[in-house]
Amino acid sequence: MNRNWYRLDTAALLFPAVMNKNWSNAFRLEATINHEVDPFILQKAVDDLQVRFPSFYVGLRTGFFWCYLQQMEETPKVMSDFAYPLTFMSYKELKNSCMRILYYKNRIAVEFFHGVTDGTGGNIYFCSLLARYLEIKFDIEIGKSPFVVNHDEPVSKEELEDSFHKHTNDYPASRKETSSYQLKGTKNKNDYFTLITGIVETTKLKEISNRYNCTITVFLTAVMIESLIEIQKEKCLPQLQKHVKITIPVNLRKLFGSKTVRNFVLPINVGVDPKKGDYSLKDLCISIASQFNYEITTQNMASRIASNVNPQKNILLQATPLPIKRLVMGAVYHRAGILTSSLNISNLGLVKLPKEMDPFIERIEFIISPQKNNINNCSVSSYKNHTYININRNIVESELERVFFSKLVELGIPVTIESNRG
């Protein structure tokens, strides 16, 4: 087999530079199926997809000027799951594989290094893996859907492109932003992540969101901002109230009509300034929705892409050896990127599988690790009629989760809570 290599895409360039001994940027997709997982068949399915998804079977390597992804001949070996999701990925591990295939009882999970792909791209691989697994296990034919590709179809060039370079403009957006309120707490021991999953009925959630005239993402963001404002009010003096902002990764595929399975997502920050007065949930929904509408246009996003792509084109930066680049990028990231939001809310949206798969699959969840300098992270996915709101944290205290889910209950949305601790 021809061993290929890939440049890191624009969004991924930063990740190897800013990862450290305790933090790697990763996310996880997991599915609960209706029977105990057979690891041998799962391994077979993983092997079968190698040719179809060449950009996933890679190891992270360091060149002199940049990191790159080296296509691997060996496929990653399936492993038994760990006590908490998204355990640390070390350089040593990433060198041989940028994803982990895990199973535990009747659950299959794949953890991706964010340098390889984003949630949407990862989901295409993940659903195709599930489909292949079911095909082998039950000897059935599974039709195609936007999330499931046939494993013996040829790879198209569009899938492997760095779409950022294609959809940029000449007017980079300014990166200046005010800082945001940060939650604090006692760090978990051993980099443990505590995951709380809130399960709600999608129809109910939609009904309440419609009452506020907004989408589910906007509604959940507004409730989260309301929770954060409440916590900040309790903890800080009125004159010390900071902005409360949340990062929303925007999937750019639909906006620009791209088919890439590599990263094509950029974050926007939305939020309010609590010093300006009290906000009702209605106010928050209106404000957040209009911020979404204003930011998420092809023109504005192209400018944001430009501010990410342009530094790469700088000859001086290009020709700086990697260790120095790491130092500089790490410092810049540390100063700029981080404190401008309180947490992420990442919505994968509704996962629609081919109807042949539905009887076997009970739930599909999406989990992301907390960002380097945030302590929480929230990810949302929907499957069948359930929406799974996963809040992952690296501290002991569960205050944000308590306030957030209690609010949903108060708004008339019944919530079922699960956790890996307690």
Next chain:
Amino acid sequence: MYCVKCGVKLSDDLTVCPLCQTKIYYNEEQIKAIKEKKYPETMPTRSNANRSLASILTMLSLLTISIILILCYQVYDEIRWGGYAVFSVGVFYCVFVLPLWFKKINPIISVLINHTAISLFLLYINLKTGGDWFLSFALPLNIIICVNVILAIILIKYVSKGRYFFAGGIIILIGLSSMLIEFFQHLTFDTKMFVWSLYVVVCCGIFGIFLILAGIIKPLKNYLNKRFFI
């Protein structure tokens, strides 16, 4: 089962509400029926040692040392300033690179290693320049600093009760060490005895006694805890 406080429904494998930590009471039958946990108990194994970085830096250090030595021999036919440079690289190596080889290094051991390296460096300078200040000044000074640093580490890492006593004791000791340092300074450089150290002793003494008092008097201790917790 619902949490009475938060109003959320809890999954069957939970024994406390993950949101508010309220305990959930099950009867015997329910305990039997408790579902399996969502995640296994296996913790990931991980090592903190950064072998690859350590080996690169080791190679770089060796390369630097050999280049310096070769250069010096070519230019002067003897070591000259090369010795200092080589020793500096050595000290740098002990302080920054050596810890990378180990998963977890006890801070006391690393302090001991660092101080030994610095002492050797100073000894070399002393011999090279023909001074006689090493044994009577530099070495004692180094040992005094080393002891104080180790005591401070012990205070921060291992002492949990009677911290104020211990901290007060250390600060008084630092004050007394300054006198000792000045004594060695007097021996070596023939300066006047006890000029500056008296101020240090008085300051450290007052502060140390204050801390010891704080250890004894509870209200004062509480007040300090409230104001200066880290």
